[in-house]
Structure formats: structure tokens, C-alpha cells
Amino acid sequence: MKNEENTVVCEEKSATRFSACLLFSANALARAITAIGDEEFGRFGLCYSHAYMLCEVVAQPGITPSELSETLYLTPSTITRLVEKLEQKHYVRRESEGKRTLIYATAEGDAIQPEIAQAWERVGTRYSEVIGKNDVCQLTQQVFKAAKSLGKTS
Template sequence: MEKNEQQCNGPLECCLYFTANSLSRYINEMAEEAFAPTGLAPSYSYLMILVTNQPGLSQNELSHRMNLKPSTMTRFVEKLKQRELVYTNQEGRTVYVYPTEQGKKSRPVIDQALKRLYDKYCDVLGEDLAVKLTADIHNANQKLGK
């Protein structure tokens, strides 16, 4: 901690928890703006990306991939079912999620939003830093998730 404090202007700037949450608030604001034209919150849009890329994933697998609790995933899927973007098929205790035709048609608008978000944070951070930061955060998530 001593070494880090010498490299930082204060204890908050040296804290992964604080800086990660601060970054999350900034990027969430950008994402909300970028995904507004989809009519979906960013998290729902990312779920649609997974479901359209690989129809028939189980809710448990979707929870794992998005690092969400199963109860949260159930709420997400129910919301998308109400919007007629996905449907489910239950086999035993396992629920599989598939895109509807309307869900498949929503994908180009979602992809445009994803590009707007990428362009926005690359404009602010520079593409090299944005790509490196994304990779570093992904690697940290992988290690912390074990």
C-alpha cells in the first residue's frame, strides 16, 4: 500500500474497488446513451446478443456468461419474453432461451448501439487504451471469478 500511495494522489485513487466502480458509472452512462435507440437497457441488449448468437443456451449458461445471479437472469428473460424478443423451452429443470423473429430483427439496431458505445469510449480514451483496458479488465474478471 505504501508504494501505491506514493504513485497516487490519495487512498481512493489507489483502491481497485473505488476506481472500478467509478469507471463503471462513467461507462454505464455512455452505454445508456448509446443503447437508448434499442429501447432496451444495455444489459438486456447484451443478453440479446448472446441469445441471437447462440440460440438455445440455458438460463444457467446465460447467467454464467453474464456473471449474473440466476434470479436476475430469470427476470431479464421474463422481461424479454414480455417484449416478444425471446421465448423459452423447458426440459426438466433446465430452461433454454431462443430469439423470436422480432428478437432476431432487433439485432442490427443493437449492433449499431454497440458500435456507438465503442466509438464513444475510443474517442475519449483512445483506441489503444480502450482495447488494452478492456482486455486487462476481462483478464482480471477471469482471475477473480475462479
């Protein structure tokens, strides 16, 4: 037991000059929560965005990159990269149709769906335990609403 430990208790990770800034706080939250997500989804070799994308592809066979871009709030180029990764792992396949690209889940992609759902639940449980179940609901809604508003303008 050192002094440091004791003195730190008083101000343990308290507000900094940045905590009042949403730019700062939003990124801090995203990093912290992504760490949980990647840990859970990482158990079967995916990061959270891969998993979410695969979910969407399974739910909407033949979905296009641009549609995924809107759903996942990610840039088209990022979508291409994620699809490549999933293709490489044999979870999805691409089909060219004119200027569009249709994306389908493979059998393997369908097969790990339950595992993804479980990981998803565990993620939710874990951050709910820390943040508090009631707060999470409200917070999530507000965060999403803000993200949506900002997303439309840029």
C-alpha cells in the same frame, strides 16, 4: 466566468484518497461507461445487459439460464429477471425442458439485431474517443482478465 471555474482547473477531478483503490475505481468506471451504454441502447428501449443477453440468445438458440449466467458473468437470478424483461418485450421466449429452461429469440428479437450491433459500435466509438483508442484495447484486456480471475474464486 467565476473563480470556482478557474481554481477547479488545477485539480479538476484529480485523485482522491480512493483513486488508489481498485474497488472504488472499477465501480466509477463501470458507472461512467454504463451511462454511455444505456444511452445508446436505450434508444430502442434496452439497457446494455438486455442487449448483450439478446445477442447471446440469438447466437445460441436454446441457451439455458445457467449458460447465460456464465457467459454474462451474472447471477442466475439476475438472468431470470433479464429474460423476463426480454420476454415481456417479445424479444425472446422460454421453453421448459425438464429442470432446464431453453431460451429462444423471437422474430422480433432477430430483427433488432442490426440495431444492437450499431449501438454497440457507437458505444465503443464513444469511449474510445475519450479514453484513447490504443489504451482501450489494452485496458479492456486487463480489466477482463482481472474480472475473470476474481470471478472464478467467488
